[in-house]
Amino acid sequence: MGKKPTIRDVAQLAGVSVATASRVLGNPDYPVSARTQQKVRGAAAALDYVVNDAARSLRREASRDVALVIPNVSNPFYLQTMLGIDDVLLNNGCSMLLCNTMGDADREHRCLRQLYERQVRGVILSSVDENAAVVEKYRGKGMKFVMLDQRLTDDESVGIGFDSRAGARLATDHLIAQGHRSIAFATLPRTRWTRTEMFKGYRDALMSAELVFDEALVYEGLPDPEDERRGPELGAGQRIARAFLRAGRPATAILCVNDMLAIGVIQTLLESGVRVPQDVSVMGFDDIPLAEVYVPALTTVRYPAVETGRMAALMMLDSLNNRELDLRFSMRLNPQLVVRQSVAPPPKEK
Amino acid sequence: MGKKPTIRDVAQLAGVSVATASRVLGNPDYPVSARTQQKVRGAAAALDYVVNDAARSLRREASRDVALVIPNVSNPFYLQTMLGIDDVLLNNGCSMLLCNTMGDADREHRCLRQLYERQVRGVILSSVDENAAVVEKYRGKGMKFVMLDQRLTDDESVGIGFDSRAGARLATDHLIAQGHRSIAFATLPRTRWTRTEMFKGYRDALMSAELVFDEALVYEGLPDPEDERRGPELGAGQRIARAFLRAGRPATAILCVNDMLAIGVIQTLLESGVRVPQDVSVMGFDDIPLAEVYVPALTTVRYPAVETGRMAALMMLDSLNNRELDLRFSMRLNPQLVVRQSVAPPPKEK
DNA sequence: AGGCGGACAGAAAACGATTACTGCTCAAAA
DNA sequence: TTTTGAGCAGTAATCGTTTTCTGTCCGCCT
Numbered sequence: 001m002g003k004k005p006t007i008r009d010v011a012q013l014a015g016v017s018v019a020t021a022s023r024v025l026g027n028p029d030y031p032v033s034a035r036t037q038q039k040v041r042g043a044a045a046a047l048d049y050v051v052n053d054a055a056r057s058l059r060r061e062a063s064r065d066v067a068l069v070i071p072n073v074s075n076p077f078y079l080q081t082m083l084g085i086d087d088v089l090l091n092n093g094c095s096m097l098l099c100n101t102m103g104d105a106d107r108e109h110r111c112l113r114q115l116y117e118r119q120v121r122g123v124i125l126s127s128v129d130e131n132a133a134v135v136e137k138y139r140g141k142g143m144k145f146v147m148l149d150q151r152l153t154d155d156e157s158v159g160i161g162f163d164s165r166a167g168a169r170l171a172t173d174h175l176i177a178q179g180h181r182s183i184a185f186a187t188l189p190r191t192r193w194t195r196t197e198m199f200k201g202y203r204d205a206l207m208s209a210e211l212v213f214d215e216a217l218v219y220e221g222l223p224d225p226e227d228e229r230r231g232p233e234l235g236a237g238q239r240i241a242r243a244f245l246r247a248g249r250p251a252t253a254i255l256c257v258n259d260m261l262a263i264g265v266i267q268t269l270l271e272s273g274v275r276v277p278q279d280v281s282v283m284g285f286d287d288i289p290l291a292e293v294y295v296p297a298l299t300t301v302r303y304p305a306v307e308t309g310r311m312a313a314l315m316m317l318d319s320l321n322n323r324e325l326d327l328r329f330s331m332r333l334n335p336q337l338v339v340r341q342s343v344a345p346p347p348k349e350k
Numbered sequence: 351m352g353k354k355p356t357i358r359d360v361a362q363l364a365g366v367s368v369a370t371a372s373r374v375l376g377n378p379d380y381p382v383s384a385r386t387q388q389k390v391r392g393a394a395a396a397l398d399y400v401v402n403d404a405a406r407s408l409r410r411e412a413s414r415d416v417a418l419v420i421p422n423v424s425n426p427f428y429l430q431t432m433l434g435i436d437d438v439l440l441n442n443g444c445s446m447l448l449c450n451t452m453g454d455a456d457r458e459h460r461c462l463r464q465l466y467e468r469q470v471r472g473v474i475l476s477s478v479d480e481n482a483a484v485v486e487k488y489r490g491k492g493m494k495f496v497m498l499d500q501r502l503t504d505d506e507s508v509g510i511g512f513d514s515r516a517g518a519r520l521a522t523d524h525l526i527a528q529g530h531r532s533i534a535f536a537t538l539p540r541t542r543w544t545r546t547e548m549f550k551g552y553r554d555a556l557m558s559a560e561l562v563f564d565e566a567l568v569y570e571g572l573p574d575p576e577d578e579r580r581g582p583e584l585g586a587g588q589r590i591a592r593a594f595l596r597a598g599r600p601a602t603a604i605l606c607v608n609d610m611l612a613i614g615v616i617q618t619l620l621e622s623g624v625r626v627p628q629d630v631s632v633m634g635f636d637d638i639p640l641a642e643v644y645v646p647a648l649t650t651v652r653y654p655a656v657e658t659g660r661m662a663a664l665m666m667l668d669s670l671n672n673r674e675l676d677l678r679f680s681m682r683l684n685p686q687l688v689v690r691q692s693v694a695p696p697p698k699e700k
Numbered sequence: 701a702g703g704c705g706g707a708c709a710g711a712a713a714a715c716g717a718t719t720a721c722t723g724c725t726c727a728a729a730a
Numbered sequence: 731t732t733t734t735g736a737g738c739a740g741t742a743a744t745c746g747t748t749t750t751c752t753g754t755c756c757g758c759c760t
Contacts (some may be wrong), residue, residue: 004491006746017710022748030749031707053468055746056405057717065447065468072638073429082423083579086450090460095468097415098448100436110440118403118415118445141354229433229656238643267643284618289424289580293588293617295645300414306579367740372718380719381737405716409747488727703760710753715746724740730733 005047014043024338024342025051057119065089066122066316067097067115069108070148074231075260076288077305078126081148084309087125092317103130106239112138122316128191132157137245145317150193158319160311160333164194166302167335168201168255171283174299174337175253176209178224179345180281184217184251186261188232195257198285217251219243221261237264245272252280252346259284259291259298266296266342277344287338297340304333355397362391376401407469408471415439416472416666417447417465419458420498424581426609426638428476431498434659435474442667452578462488472666474498478541482507494669496662500543508669510661510683514544514643517651517685518551518605521633524649525603526559528630529695530631534567534601536590536611538582545607548635551606567601569593571611587614602630602696603690609634609641609648616646616692627694637688647690654683 005272016036023030032040043049051099055062066089082098089096091173091336097120099111105128115123116138126148127135135145135157147159175183190196199218204229206213221236237256242263244254256262266276276282276296284300286293291298311333361371366386373380374390382390393399394458407413410600416439420428432448439446447470449461465473475487476498485495485507497509525533533556540546549568556563571586587610594604594615596652607611612634616626626632626646634641634650641648 003522003744007748008746018747019711019749020709022746033708036709050463050467052408052746054407055588056748057716058402058408058717059746059748065528067445073432076424076426079423079429080579082448083450086448088466089456090449093464095417095447095449095464097443097445098432098436100433107440113400114440114443114445117400127488132564141480142532177715199714229430234639234643246751263640265684267645270645290613290640293584295617295620354716356720358716368717369719369741370739373739376718383738386739402716405745406718408747409716411745427710701760704758705756706758707756708744708754713750714748717738718744720741720743722739724739726735727736730731 004052005049006052007049009047010040010043010049013047014039016040018322026056032058039231060117062121062320063119064093065095065097065120066124066313066320067099067120068124069099069101069110069111069115070126071101071103071128072231073098073100074229075233075258076305077258077260077286077291079314080210080288080305083314084306086309088310088313088317092163094317100129103128103223103232109134114141116141122146122320124312124316126150127167144316146316146319148312149308158315159229160308160315161194162303162308163332164197165201165204165283167303169205170201170335170337171285171301172205173209174339175255175281175283176211176296177345178253178281178343180251180253181211181346182214182251182253182324183211184219184244184254184296185257186219186221186237186254186265188221188223188236188261189258190220197251198257216247219254231260232260234258234264235267238260238268241265241272242270245269245274249274249280253283253343254280255283255285257285259286259288259300262298262300262342263294266294277342279347280348281343283343291338292340296342297344298338299340300338302336308333352660353585354402355399356402357399359397360390360393360399362561363397364389365518366390375399376406387640411469412471412670413469414443415445415447415470416474416663417461417470418474419449419451419461419465420476421451421453421478422581423448423450424579425583425608425654426640427515427608427610427636430638430655431659431662434656434661434665436659438660438663438667444667449571451478453478453573453582459484463682466491466493472496472670474662474666475645476500495668496669498662499658508665510658510665511544512658513685514547515551515554515681517635517653518548519555520551520687521605521635521651522555522686523559524689525605525633525693526555526561527699528603528631528693530601530603531561531696532564532567532603533561534594534604535607536569536571536587536604536615537607538571538573538586538611540570548607566597569604581610583608583610584614587611587616588618591615591618593621595624599630600625603632603633603693604630609636609638609650612648612650612692613640613644616644627692629697631693631696633693641688642690645690648688649667649690649693650688652686652688658683 011018101108147157148160219240221240223232227235284298287300287302361368444522451458499511503606569590571590573582577585634648637652
C-alpha cells in the first residue's frame with residue numbers, strides 16, 4: 001500500500017500484458033477488444049491507478065503541458081487571456097506552466113531554458129525580447145511557439161494578435177469626431193510590437209484628419225523598477241499625467257496604450273483638480289473588467305482577451321499535434337469601440 | 351544534430367562514466383575531483399547539454415515543480431501572491447503550475463488528480479472545498495500541501511494565513527472611531543475560512559463597542575456564473591449596493607470583505623448619486639495596488655500579499671526537503687490599517 | 701483443404717537519468 | 731612492509747511507460 005500501483009499491477013490484476021494495459025489506458029487508437037478493455041479499466045479503477053506522467057513523457061519524448069510566458073501578470077488584461085488559455089488546456093488534459101518574465105529579457109531566457117529541460121514542447125509567448133534568436137534556437141530543438149500579440153522579425157511565427165493599429169485608429173478617430181484637435185499619446189516604452197502598431201494607428205488617424213503630428217505630445221512613461229509588484233502601468237500613468245500638467249496641459253485628450261495606464265493618468269489628473277472628461281478626455285485600451293466600474297467609466301477599445309487566450313491555446317494544441325495550420329499571424333481579432341464616460345467634447349475655447 | 355545530447359554523450363566526450371557525469375551535473379554533494387568536474391562541465395557546455403527532466407523525475411520519483419491552485423486569478427489580490435511565489439520558485443529552479451478552480455470543487459478535484467499524475471509533489475492550495483477528504487487522500491499519497499489563507503478542519507495542515515479576524519476588527523474599530531454606529535458587512539458567501547474569520551472580527555468589534563449586531567446588515571452577494579471572466583467580486587459588489595439602496599440605506603458605513611467588492615459597491619453608490627464617503631463610508635480589505643489609485647482612494651486593511659506568496663513558497667520548499675517546520679498554521683501575518691479617502695465620519699443626523 | 705489477412709495480445713527493447721554497489725589508488729598509520 | 735580507509739570513478743540495475751516486432755487465432759475466399 002505504500003507503493004503506488006503501476007501499470008504492471010493493473011495488467012496483472014486484469015490478466016493481460018502490460019502492453020495491452022498501456023494501449024487501453026493511453027492509446028485510444030489501437031484496437032483492443034471490448035472485453036479486454038473492460039477488464040483493464042476495471043482493474044485500473046480497482047487499484048486507483050494513475051499514470052506516471054514522468055515515465056510517459058520520457059518515453060514519448062514530450063510532456064503534455066504548455067507554458068505561458070508573459071512579461072507581467074499584474075496587468076488584468078493578461079489575466080483575462082490566461083483564463084481563456086487555462087480553460088482550454090484543462091479540458092484537454094494539459095497543465096499550464098506560468099512564467100513571469102517581469103519584462104526582463106534575461107529572465108525570459110532562464111524561463112525558456114528551464115522549460116526546455118522540463119520537456120515542455122509548447123510555449124505561448126509574449127516576448128519582451130527584440131531579437132528572435134533565442135526563440136529560434138529553441139524552435140530548432142523542437143519547441144513550438146505561439147506568439148501572443150506580437151510578431152517577431154523573422155516572420156516564421158505562428159501567433160495570434162489583435163489589430164492594434166486599427167484599434168488605435170478607431171480610438172483616435174473617436175476623439176477627433178468628438179472635436180478634439182490636439183491629442184496626446186501616452187505609452188510605455190515602444191519596445192513591444194503592439195505598441196508601435198498603436199502608434200502607427202494614432203498617426204494614421206491624425207493624418208487622415210489632416211491634423212499635425214506633434215512629437216511633444218507623445219508621452220513615453222518609463223517603468224519604475226520600484227513598481228514591480230503593482231506593475232509598471234499605474235506608476236507610469238501617474239508620471240505621464242504629471243508631465244502633461246507640467247507642460248501646461250498641451251492637449252485636450254489623451255490616448256492611452258492600455259486601461260491601467262489610463263487609470264493612472266486619470267487619477268493624477270483628478271487629484272490635481274483637472275476634471276475628466278470635462279477638462280481633459282482620456283481614452284483607454286483593452287477594456288479590462290475594471291474599465292466599466294471605474295469612475296469615470298473608461299471609454300476604450302475592447303480587446304477580446306479571453307477569446308484571444310482560447311484561440312492561442314487551441315492553436316498551440318493543433319501545433320503540437322502537427323496539424324500545422326499555416327496561419328502565420330494571420331489570426332487577427334477586430335477592434336471594437338466601447339463608449340463610456342471618460343471622453344467628451346473638448347472644453348470651449350477659453 | 352537532430353538528436354538531443356544525453357548525459358551519455360557528455361560522459362563520452364569528457365572521458366568519464368555516466369555515473370560521474372551525473373554526479374557532477376546533478377548531485378552537488380558527491381565528492382568529485384576538481385579536474386574531473388571541469389572536464390564534465392566543459393563537455394556539457396560544449397554539447398549544449400540540458401538534463402531531461404522527465405527522466406530525472408522518473409528516477410527520483412518526484413518532479414521539481416510546485417502547483418498553485420486557487421479559486422480565481424481575477425482578483426488582483428491573488429496576483430500579488432502569485433508574484434511572490436513565482437519569484438521564489440524561479441530562483442530555486444522550480445516551475446510553477448497554475449490551476450484555476452473557478453471556485454468549483456469538482457474542478458479542484460480534477461486539478462489535483464492531474465497534478466498527481468504529473469508527479470507534482472508540492473501544492474500551494476487555496477481550496478474551495480469544505481471537506482478536507484480530498485486533500486487528505488493525496489497527502490496520503492505523498493503530496494505536500496501548504497494552505498493559503500485557509501485552515502482545514504483536520505488541523506494537520508501547514509499553511510500561511512493572514513489574521514483576518516484581527517484585520518476585520520481593526521477595520522470595524524476604525525469605522526466606529528469615526529463615529530459610525532450602524533455598519534453593514536458586505537461579503538461573498540462565507541464558505542471560505544477567511545471570510546468567516548472576518549465576520550467574527552466584525553462582530554467582535556461591534557460587541558466591544560456595545561453596538562447591536564443586526565443580521566439585516568449582513569449582505570451576502572452571490573456570485574453570478576455570468577461573471578466568470580471578470581471574477582465574482584465586482585458584480586457581487588454592485589448587487590450588494592443595489593440591495594443596500596433598496597433597503598433605504600440602513601447604515602452609514604459598509605465594511606467589504608475585499609477591495610474589489612468595495613469597488614463594485616462604491617461604483618454603484620456613486621452612480622446612484624450617493625456620495626462616498628460623505629454620505630456613506632466604504633471600507634475595503636486587502637489593499638490591492640488599485641486601491642490607492644481608485645477615486646476615492648480606498649481606506650482598507652493591508653494584506654501583505656507578495657510576502658505571503660514568498661512565505662508560502664519557502665514553506666513549500668522546506669516541506670519538500672523534509673525540513674518539516676512544524677508550523678501548523680502558526681504563520682500569521684499581521685494586519686495594518688491604511689487610511690485613505692473612502693471613509694469619513696457619518697453625515698449629521700437629518 | 702490451403703492460404704490469406706485482419707484483429708488482437710504478448711515479449712522485450714527502448715527512453716535518459718540516478719544511485720547502490722564495487723573496486724581501484726594512494727597516503728597515512730601500524 | 732602491510733593494513734586501513736578516505737577519496738574518487740565505474741558497472742549495472744532501476745524508475746514506469748510506450749511501442750516495435752512477433753505471433754496466434756479465426757474466419758473467409760478460392
